[in-house]
Amino acid sequence: MSASKDIEQGATFTPKFDSDGLITAISQDAVTGQVLMVAYMNKEALDLTIKTGNAVFFSRSRKRLWKKGEESGHVQKVRQILVDCDQDCLILKVEVDQGQCHVGYQSCFYRALKPDSLVELEFIAEKVYDPEQAYKK
Amino acid sequence: MSASKDIEQGATFTPKFDSDGLITAISQDAVTGQVLMVAYMNKEALDLTIKTGNAVFFSRSRKRLWKKGEESGHVQKVRQILVDCDQDCLILKVEVDQGQCHVGYQSCFYRALKPDSLVELEFIAEKVYDPEQAYKK
Numbered sequence: 641m642s643a644s645k646d647i648e649q650g651a652t653f654t655p656k657f658d659s660d661g662l663i664t665a666i667s668q669d670a671v672t673g674q675v676l677m678v679a680y681m682n683k684e685a686l687d688l689t690i691k692t693g694n695a696v697f698f699s700r701s702r703k704r705l706w707k708k709g710e711e712s713g714h715v716q717k718v719r720q721i722l723v724d725c726d727q728d729c730l731i732l733k734v735e736v737d738q739g740q741c742h743v744g745y746q747s748c749f750y751r752a753l754k755p756d757s758l759v760e761l762e763f764i765a766e767k768v769y770d771p772e773q774a775y776k777k
Numbered sequence: 778m779s780a781s782k783d784i785e786q787g788a789t790f791t792p793k794f795d796s797d798g799l800i801t802a803i804s805q806d807a808v809t810g811q812v813l814m815v816a817y818m819n820k821e822a823l824d825l826t827i828k829t830g831n832a833v834f835f836s837r838s839r840k841r842l843w844k845k846g847e848e849s850g851h852v853q854k855v856r857q858i859l860v861d862c863d864q865d866c867l868i869l870k871v872e873v874d875q876g877q878c879h880v881g882y883q884s885c886f887y888r889a890l891k892p893d894s895l896v897e898l899e900f901i902a903e904k905v906y907d908p909e910q911a912y913k914k
Contacts (some may be wrong), residue, residue, distance in 0.1 A: 648880050651898045653890055666803060666812060673810030675803060678866045679867060724885035725878055727817045731886050741862055743785050748861035749868050753790055758827060761788045761860065769818065 643747075648725045656728040657683060662698060663730060667740065670737040676740040677748040679706075681730070688753045693718055695732055712774045714738045739768040742775070785862045793865040794820060799835060800867060804845075804877065807856045807870040808857040813877040816843075818867070823891055830855055849911045851875045876905040879912070 647654060657663050662680040669676055679697040681689065685705055688696040695716035699706040709715030716734035723730055741748040744767035751761040784791060794800050797815040806813055818826065822842055825833040832853035836843040846852035853871035857872040860867055878885040881904035888898040 651888070653894075653896045653898050663802060666815070668812060675805060675812065678801065678803070678861060682779075687895075690890070717847070721890040722886040722901070723888055723890070724815060725880050725882075725887075729885075731812055736809055742863050745862075747861065748866075749859040751788070751860055753827070753858040753860070757790075758824075759790045761790050763788070764859070 647727050653723060654727055655683075655686060655723065655730065656726065658728070660700075663701070663728060664695065665695075665730045665732055667716055667732045667734050669697060670735055674747050675749060676716075676734070676736065676746070679708075686730075689718055689732070690721070695734060708740075712738075712742070712771075713773070714740055716740070742771055743767075744771045746771055778880055784864050790860065791864055792820075792823065792860065792867065793863065795865070797837075799837070801864060802832075802834065802867045802869055804832060804853055804869045806872050811884050812886060813853075813871070813873065813883070816845075823867075826855055826869070827858070832871060845877075849875075849879070849908075851877055853912070855876070879908055880904075881906055881908045 655663050663683045665681050666678050667676040682698040685696045685698045695708040695718055699708045712775060716736055718732050718734055720733040721730055739746045745765050747755050748761060750765040752764050754760040754762050792800050798819045802816050802818050804813040817837055819835040822833045822835045832845040832855055835845045853873055855869050855871055857870040858867055862910050876883045883905050887900060887902040889901050890897050891897040
């Protein structure tokens, strides 16, 4: 197989990290299918995720490994890791017991563009926990 | 509200494009919840998507606008656009009638890391169309 065909049709996991050493990772609720959040992993974060079974990301703002839930307690138990055709994006199928967004919602995607608007958002979810309490711990 | 609070808790759509002028966009089947693909949009692609109701991306490899389905006919009708807390990632809730991955699968995520393996993938889907036929048209 050519390199490209091998990446797309082969059975070897060869995640493609970008020029910053990162790969996009989507956390999706393994039960409901809801997309919870999108974050990034470097190789170490991915290895730790596979090894520990809990999602570990690389925080671009804090420039360090970020074990999801290390502050809030809202961990993600990884049940399956999917990779896309060109192996530059991952989906983590996760089990969660609490809201996953630091703003207080179950998912980071709690707003949608209003129909026929270019700028106005509508809220499509309710908060499921109080972040001020969760991050005080 | 502070700028950050406004972005996270406000009702104004202010998509954050990265240094290359791109924002990550996840296409998710509006009916089944399956994540179909992950691509990128520049402002023009996003505006065209909103205006036409069909997903338009920016192809990083071809460095040009890419109307999803322009070759294969596998368009994505956009029913809703969600944005995440920091407004640097979008979900397109889409209706599709055919496979969305150029390799022939319904979703680009047709492989998963085998349990207890760091390198071995297993196929979790069957092809739903023949790409050689679709891209010949």
